Amino acid sequence: MAKLLTIGQLANHCGVTVRAIRHYHRVGLLPEPVRDHSGYRRYGAQAVVDLVRIKVLADAGVPLAQISHLLSADPDEFGAAVAGIDEALQQQIIQVEHRRQQLLGLLAGDQLVLPSEVAEMLNDLREIGVSEQGVQIERDGWILLAALSPEVVPEWTMQKRAALDDAEFRRIYLAYDNARDWDPNDPRLKALADRTVQWTTTRSDAAIGARSDTSPSDPNVMLVAQLMDAESAYTSPALNRLAELCRERLGRSARPAS
Amino acid sequence: MAKLLTIGQLANHCGVTVRAIRHYHRVGLLPEPVRDHSGYRRYGAQAVVDLVRIKVLADAGVPLAQISHLLSADPDEFGAAVAGIDEALQQQIIQVEHRRQQLLGLLAGDQLVLPSEVAEMLNDLREIGVSEQGVQIERDGWILLAALSPEVVPEWTMQKRAALDDAEFRRIYLAYDNARDWDPNDPRLKALADRTVQWTTTRSDAAIGARSDTSPSDPNVMLVAQLMDAESAYTSPALNRLAELCRERLGRSARPAS
DNA sequence: CTTGACATTGACCTCGCGTCAGGGTTGCAA
DNA sequence: TTGCAACCCTGACGCGAGGTCAATGTCAAG
Numbered sequence: 001m002a003k004l005l006t007i008g009q010l011a012n013h014c015g016v017t018v019r020a021i022r023h024y025h026r027v028g029l030l031p032e033p034v035r036d037h038s039g040y041r042r043y044g045a046q047a048v049v050d051l052v053r054i055k056v057l058a059d060a061g062v063p064l065a066q067i068s069h070l071l072s073a074d075p076d077e078f079g080a081a082v083a084g085i086d087e088a089l090q091q092q093i094i095q096v097e098h099r100r101q102q103l104l105g106l107l108a109g110d111q112l113v114l115p116s117e118v119a120e121m122l123n124d125l126r127e128i129g130v131s132e133q134g135v136q137i138e139r140d141g142w143i144l145l146a147a148l149s150p151e152v153v154p155e156w157t158m159q160k161r162a163a164l165d166d167a168e169f170r171r172i173y174l175a176y177d178n179a180r181d182w183d184p185n186d187p188r189l190k191a192l193a194d195r196t197v198q199w200t201t202t203r204s205d206a207a208i209g210a211r212s213d214t215s216p217s218d219p220n221v222m223l224v225a226q227l228m229d230a231e232s233a234y235t236s237p238a239l240n241r242l243a244e245l246c247r248e249r250l251g252r253s254a255r256p257a258s
Numbered sequence: 259m260a261k262l263l264t265i266g267q268l269a270n271h272c273g274v275t276v277r278a279i280r281h282y283h284r285v286g287l288l289p290e291p292v293r294d295h296s297g298y299r300r301y302g303a304q305a306v307v308d309l310v311r312i313k314v315l316a317d318a319g320v321p322l323a324q325i326s327h328l329l330s331a332d333p334d335e336f337g338a339a340v341a342g343i344d345e346a347l348q349q350q351i352i353q354v355e356h357r358r359q360q361l362l363g364l365l366a367g368d369q370l371v372l373p374s375e376v377a378e379m380l381n382d383l384r385e386i387g388v389s390e391q392g393v394q395i396e397r398d399g400w401i402l403l404a405a406l407s408p409e410v411v412p413e414w415t416m417q418k419r420a421a422l423d424d425a426e427f428r429r430i431y432l433a434y435d436n437a438r439d440w441d442p443n444d445p446r447l448k449a450l451a452d453r454t455v456q457w458t459t460t461r462s463d464a465a466i467g468a469r470s471d472t473s474p475s476d477p478n479v480m481l482v483a484q485l486m487d488a489e490s491a492y493t494s495p496a497l498n499r500l501a502e503l504c505r506e507r508l509g510r511s512a513r514p515a516s
Numbered sequence: 517c518t519t520g521a522c523a524t525t526g527a528c529c530t531c532g533c534g535t536c537a538g539g540g541t542t543g544c545a546a
Numbered sequence: 547t548t549g550c551a552a553c554c555c556t557g558a559c560g561c562g563a564g565g566t567c568a569a570t571g572t573c574a575a576g
Contacts, residue, residue, distance in 0.1 A: 092354055096351055113310050264523075316563085
């Protein structure tokens with residue numbers, strides 16, 4: 001007897017589901033086979049061959065519509081297509097490796113969400129003794145900056161790290177960090193504003209004297225300092241007041257916050 | 259100014275689409291941010307952090323429903339989950355490599371659709387001089403056999419290859435291959451039936467004398483011969499007639515085809 | 517003051533099947 | 547003989563993760 005396969009036997013043998021085979025029939029990917037006297041589909045050897053090809057291609061990620069096109073292609077065309085698919089699989093492997101890296105990066109703090117040089121700078125801040133809240137505020141500022149103007153980040157980071165090499169700047173920075181929780185009328189704010197302005201002007205002169213190649217480097221010293229309180233100014237009345245005091249002392253050489 | 263991001267800026271910076279972000283809002287994966295005066299969504303730094311985490315996990319294949327669960331998990335739980343996801347990715351790589359093998363197998367004939375020993379046997383047939391049509395018919399028979407009773411394939415293949423070591427069997431087999439196109443009344447069919455029956459009986463005796471450990475080995479010699487024309491009998495009147503003649507000569511020791 | 521890029525909501529489309537409903541068929545054991 | 551479990555049939559709806567289209571509102575710049 002010409003023993004033919006039922007849909008279940010075919011599915012089982014080829015490692016697909018019955019439902020998948022019927023789906024392939026509906027979309028015209030696999031031809032409908034003969035039916036037996038009670039309407040059951042009966043499959044011959046060619047169906048096994050076809051289905052194996054379909055399954056391998058589908059597992060490789062080829063869309064069904066494209067598979068039906070491939071099955072009716074001549075061997076040369078088919079070989080070329082297979083080569084292309086194989087290349088796509090190789091690239092997929094590379095992608096997955098990359099995703100593994102990213103995934104493991106999730107376990108390691110802010111690296112993923114910030115350029116590495118900024119992450120390093122934040123670590124410098126922590127080592128200097130900046131409060132965790134202060135570091136967080138800096139981080140948020142840099143995240144937004146990186147989203148809005150990624151091109152300025154490397155330059156600004158360099159400037160900031162250069163400033164942090166200066167002991168006086170570090171002291172001022174830590175003072176700002178502490179000042180966040182002060183009363184806006186605290187008398188120490190005036191002294192801190194004086195110190196800030198003094199450091200800024202001497203630093204600005206030094207920068208101009210040192211090199212004139214990077215033309216906007218001297219206002220950047222200011223901007224770097226401002227970045228520090230750009231965000232926190234909205235959550236800290238004391239730092240808000242402090243910024244105002246600095247602006248008074250600098251006249252309109254620093255433009256007002258809009 | 260507390261510069262916040264529009265949905266497009268956020269999407270761009272994080273490498274996702276605007277539509278995806280809105281989708282995450284709908285399914286509660288990412289909290290809806292504040293709106294500006296004209297109803298636009300405005301995102302802060304935390305949204306960037308959240309979205310990056312979502313994207314990395316989603317790219318790693320984690321379902322969104324599970325991601326929302328993960329984002330509110332404690333670090334230990336999160337670390338364990340990440341380890342699990344990473345393992346899944348590693349297995350995915352192995353799978354893809356396997357699929358590459360299968361894919362390349364498509365270019366190399368029947369290996370994928372048949373156990374290797376059967377494929378080798380088919381190559382033996384080609385070398386002996388069997389017509390391409392004859393090989394195809396054999397192949398189709400073995401495909402169906404492998405689908406219906408895979409467990410008998412290794413044994414039957416061994417039997418067949420053993421028979422093919424016999425010069426007389428090879429001659430008979432080639433004669434069958436030629437006879438496929440004969441007229442069913444061709445007088446040569448009788449002679450061929452005689453030869454078949456004679457070979458079968460002597461071979462059967464020899465097999466019984468040689469070893470009695472594999473109990474059903476002597477009827478199998480018959481079955482192996484029958485397999486050869488099991489399929490072709492339906493497409494070749496001459497082979498059909500030939501099978502009938504063999505049955506006459508063997509009496510009812512071979513059961514009738516139902 | 518218009519133009520083009522961007523934002524809003526909402527409804528339907530895609531792919532590759534899974535799942536359920538509501539039946540008919542087959543084969544084997546009690 | 548009669549279960550009854552295990553198949554098979556068609557047809558319709560569901561899902562995940564967004565994409566696409568429509569109709570409308572808003573922003574920035576020449």
